[in-house]
Amino acid sequence: MSPKAKRSSSKPQSRAKLPKKPDIGQIVDRTPSDIGAINVTATAPPALFSNASKFVVHNLHVDAFHPYHQHEFSSTSKGPGASGSHIDSEAGWKLLLDATAPNALYNSANRFNPPKCDEDTRVEVIQEVMDWMHDRESPQRLLCMTGAAGSGKSALQQTISERCSKEGILGSTFFLSSTDPTRNTASALVATMAYQLGLGNIELRREMGTAVAKDSLIFSKSLKTQMETLIVAPIESLHRNSELSAFPYAILIDGLDECTDEERQAEVLSTINECLIKNKNMPFRIFIASRPEWAIRSALEEDGYLQQVAYHIPLSDKYQAFFDIERVLWRRLQEIGRKSSDSRARSPSWPSKQDIAVLCRAASGQFIYAATVIKFVSDKRSSPVDRLKMVLNWTPDTNQRTNPFASLDRLYTNILLRAKEEYEASNMDGHDFLLLVRVYHLVHKVHWFFGVKALAWLLKLEEDAHEKLFWDLRSLVTTTRRRAWFFPSIPEYFLQFYHKSFSDFLDDESRSKDLFVPVQRVEAHIAQFCLRHIDESMFSNNP
Numbered sequence: 001m002s003p004k005a006k007r008s009s010s011k012p013q014s015r016a017k018l019p020k021k022p023d024i025g026q027i028v029d030r031t032p033s034d035i036g037a038i039n040v041t042a043t044a045p046p047a048l049f050s051n052a053s054k055f056v057v058h059n060l061h062v063d064a065f066h067p068y069h070q071h072e073f074s075s076t077s078k079g080p081g082a083s084g085s086h087i088d089s090e091a092g093w094k095l096l097l098d099a100t101a102p103n104a105l106y107n108s109a110n111r112f113n114p115p116k117c118d119e120d121t122r123v124e125v126i127q128e129v130m131d132w133m134h135d136r137e138s139p140q141r142l143l144c145m146t147g148a149a150g151s152g153k154s155a156l157q158q159t160i161s162e163r164c165s166k167e168g169i170l171g172s173t174f175f176l177s178s179t180d181p182t183r184n185t186a187s188a189l190v191a192t193m194a195y196q197l198g199l200g201n202i203e204l205r206r207e208m209g210t211a212v213a214k215d216s217l218i219f220s221k222s223l224k225t226q227m228e229t230l231i232v233a234p235i236e237s238l239h240r241n242s243e244l245s246a247f248p249y250a251i252l253i254d255g256l257d258e259c260t261d262e263e264r265q266a267e268v269l270s271t272i273n274e275c276l277i278k279n280k281n282m283p284f285r286i287f288i289a290s291r292p293e294w295a296i297r298s299a300l301e302e303d304g305y306l307q308q309v310a311y312h313i314p315l316s317d318k319y320q321a322f323f324d325i326e327r328v329l330w331r332r333l334q335e336i337g338r339k340s341s342d343s344r345a346r347s348p349s350w351p352s353k354q355d356i357a358v359l360c361r362a363a364s365g366q367f368i369y370a371a372t373v374i375k376f377v378s379d380k381r382s383s384p385v386d387r388l389k390m391v392l393n394w395t396p397d398t399n400q401r402t403n404p405f406a407s408l409d410r411l412y413t414n415i416l417l418r419a420k421e422e423y424e425a426s427n428m429d430g431h432d433f434l435l436l437v438r439v440y441h442l443v444h445k446v447h448w449f450f451g452v453k454a455l456a457w458l459l460k461l462e463e464d465a466h467e468k469l470f471w472d473l474r475s476l477v478t479t480t481r482r483r484a485w486f487f488p489s490i491p492e493y494f495l496q497f498y499h500k501s502f503s504d505f506l507d508d509e510s511r512s513k514d515l516f517v518p519v520q521r522v523e524a525h526i527a528q529f530c531l532r533h534i535d536e537s538m539f540s541n542n543p
Contacts (some may be wrong), residue, residue: 020148076535089119089206092213093198096230099190099219103180106161106252115371116158118331121279121324125315129160132311133169133250133285140311141285142277144300146292147315147409148498149475150368153289156315157254162248162285171248171284172196176258178414186264189228191219193251197231198246203241206232208312223267229536236281249283251276256290257475265295267397268516292473316498320366328367329356332374342383351388352529358392364500368408376404405501405511412476412505427468431461436441436469439519441506444495451492452479459529466493476502 041198060111068519103110117126128258131347132143147153164170172193175346178184180444238244261263269288277280290296292314299306329351337345344350363369377387391404403409416437423433436459450458452466459465470477479493509516 025516041539045306048504063222078296081444088213089209091209092216092473093205093209095212095216095219096191096194096198096208099188099191101174101183101192101390104174104176104183104188104192105196106158106165106175108175109442111175114151114158114175115155116129116162117152117155118324118328121327122156122159122321124150125156125313126159126163129156129312130289132289133160133164136285138251138311140309142306142310143285143287144274144296144306144310145289145313145315146300147286147289147368147475148295149291149415150366150371150408151316152321152367153291153315154254155288155367157231157252157287160250161252161377164252169248171251173252174251174254178255178258178260184260186223186259186261186268187219189253189268190223190230192495194230194234197248198234201238204234204238207237210287223264223271224274227271232275232279232282235283235327239281241432244283246285249285251286253286253288256288256296257293257389263269265290265293266277266299269295283355291406293474294471297474303417316365321367322360322363325363325367325370326356326360328370329373330361333377333384335415336374336378340384342385344385345383355388355392362500366501368411369499369501371403372408403511405505408501409505409511413515415473415476416512419470422472423469433469434515434517435521436465437473437505439522439525440466440469440495441503442519443496443505444497449490451494453492458526458533460532466495470495 025299054164054255065184067236093299102108104109129145132138132140141211145153145156154175157173161170161173173196174183174189174192176183184186194208198208208230211234215229218226233245238247253268256265256268259268272286273286275283288296296306298304300310300312301307333351333356337347340346357369371387373391376391379387387404390402394404416434420433437460440452440455443450453463455466456463461470466479469477476498478496480496481493483492505511506516509518
């Protein structure tokens with residue numbers, strides 16, 4: 001009997017209603033795992049094999065590895081392939097979004113018109129950072145930039161972020177700010193990083209969402225646990241299935257010192273080191289900028305755990321910004337003048353070279369002073385010529401209602417108050433913090449031959465008293481080591497103030513207000529200890 005005749009004599013008892021021109025063996029709306037579990041009698045779709053028996057299918061081919069996408073399922077699917085993993089992933093991703101800090105993004109609307117480097121300024125340091133960023137073979141995958149308050153770190157971070165974005169290598173950014181409660185802690189750091197990394201990669205986003213769905217309390221756990229769960233594990237999973245050479249790898253964190261808790265600052269550094277730097281499967285190059293406060297300073301010191309790991313750029317010490325500040329002042333003030341209705345401001349002779357020279361000396365190499373002046377002069381309610389005169393001629397005795405340096409004064413006040421609070425909490429010796437700072441300040445101003453160790457001896461303090469005193473003022477004050485002229489064989493340390501304007505702030509009661517310590521009180525304090533030393537000397541010579 002021919003095959004055709006054989007098929008004709010073996011008709012099924014009831015005819016199945018077949019789809020129009022079906023593909024033999026095609027199973028609609030099934031996952032690969034479903035296909036592997038199919039048998040004719042138990043799981044076959046009734047429309048195709050319903051009530052069929054005693055039939056033969058030739059040349060059946062089932063492709064169990066046909067590409068499958070979860071979005072092909074509707075959210076109401078009840079089939080064995082719709083276990084809810086896609087739904088869980090989407091729900092987890094939404095929870096992750098709720099835990100982010102949108103204000104911390106480099107292009108956040110909240111940071112409209114953020115500070116960034118002017119054209120032709122900071123050329124050398126920008127090139128150094130970008131060269132490091134492009135050198136994927138360099139073993140130092142962490143760059144730490146430290147610098148004085150107002151030295152231009154945030155402007156550099158913004159500029160580098162924008163360049164990395166244009167090059168397609170920007171993975172994530174996080175700009176901390178002590179004045180914004182949504183980004184003055186590290187709580188949202190990992191979630192915000194994960195959001196940006198997962199934004200351009202569906203598989204990574206699905207892995208992250210699933211991880212959150214499995215542990216909805218993940219954001220209440222340690223930063224290390226969050227980092228391992230939401231970034232390390234998903235990236236490693238992605239690495240097993242694809243090449244990461246084209247993955248956006250630049251991670252930027254600005255203003256670590258703006259995190260209000262010092263212990264959390266240290267936790268951020270430790271977590272990044274343990275999870276992203278030590279793990280060679282991670283593709284990232286991480287750029288962190290901060291004032292030289294305790295957490296990052298101690299980690300970068302000679303015996304610190306990041307000393308060998310990180311590439312360190314001490315911005316205020318390595319790069320002199322005088323000429324960059326000069327260019328910025330010329331460019332911005334002339335631009336303000338061109339837009340002014342005051343004909344004096346539109347004159348080619350405004351501002352004068354002398355004006356710019358005075359401003360540059362006052363800036364002390366710190367961009368924040370120049371930015372403060374530019375913002376003050378640009379006020380449209382009055383003439384830029386008159387407002388620049390106010391800056392150049394301002395003294396406490398002029399009784400001007402407007403203080404051109406109000407924003408600077410707020411910065412110095414906040415730093416000084418925080419340092420005072422930390423000093424008094426950790427030192428139970430009863431010393432007056434503000435008085436001692438002022439003593440050291442005035443000694444520095446008069447270029448006294450006493451270094452900090454000699455001054456500690458005079459005031460009957462511990463030899464390293466200056467370390468404790470200025471521990472939280474390192475963004476404003478540092479020490480330089482050189483030999484004392486009266487004991488050339490003994491190295492001594494001398495104070496160095498990064499900002500002339502901070503010295504002016506301490507001198508001016510109208511600016512420092514409750515933090516002000518008058519010169520007379522300092523002189524009396526020093527005289528008291530001088531007399532005590534004389535008395536002790538006389539007593540020891542006359543037993």
